Amino acid sequence: MMFLLVFSLLTVCVTADDKESGSFIRLNDVPAAEAFIDSVDVAVIGFFESEAARGYKEFLAAAKQIDKLPVALCSEKEVWAKYDIASDTISVFRKADLHQEHLKLSEARKIETDGLTRFLTINNIQYVTEYNQASAVGLFQSAVKTHLLLITKRGSSDSDPLQQLFRDLAPKYAGKMLFVLVNGKEKSNARVLEYFGLKSSDLPRISIYDSDSDKKWLMPAGKITTERVQNFCDSFLDGELQKQKEDETPEDKTEL
Incomplete structure (x- = not known):
């Protein structure tokens, strides 16, 4: 998160805390909290x-x-009121x-x-979450x-450009889809590949999983471009992918 400390213009509103919490920002008013x-x-x-x-x-x-997690402290009641905080609370936005x-x-x-570390780790859902x-x-x-x-092999020549493509697209689908990066080289992710009917040699691939229906869709193999991924997402949100799956016969299901 290279933009974590973009508060150089807010030095009047944001001050350093004491030695124990000196690595954290202290938010002293609503504009500082909103900027953070x-x-x-x-x-x-x-x-x-x-x-x-x-x-x-x-x-x-x-x-x-938790490495690189942006954390701030706030004791100003004006800021508390802005976010409906009534008592000591840890909040994740x-x-x-x-x-x-x-x-x-x-x-x-x-x-x-340990319990708070787990709480923060579990709730650290970013635009692209590994x-x-x-x-x-x-x-x-x-x-x-x-x-x-995005199921890819971390470290391969196309991995970084594809991850950037993913990050660029993710904000467009905020609140609609969670963008997830799966490293196909990790042994612990072997079951993910198996679930989508993929082998390591098939990567990289793009897929959609809907936990409400417990159904999955694979974007057809081929070059992964912004336009293709966006069309794939939009087809799901428009209901077209779901209709195609309903119309498939067993012989048609060659992807999985």
């Missing part, structure tokens, strides 16, 4: 009245364990599915660093049930 949330795919804000608040130290420790996740610490039976055991939980908990998968 708008600047990244996923923004985490710890709304704490003071450093003595329950869960404060555990939150700092958890946030430091996501663009990919237009979702806000709020963990009210007063309602938590137990607060531990599939793994932890992110899968967050992906399937999202209200957006349609996943567009």
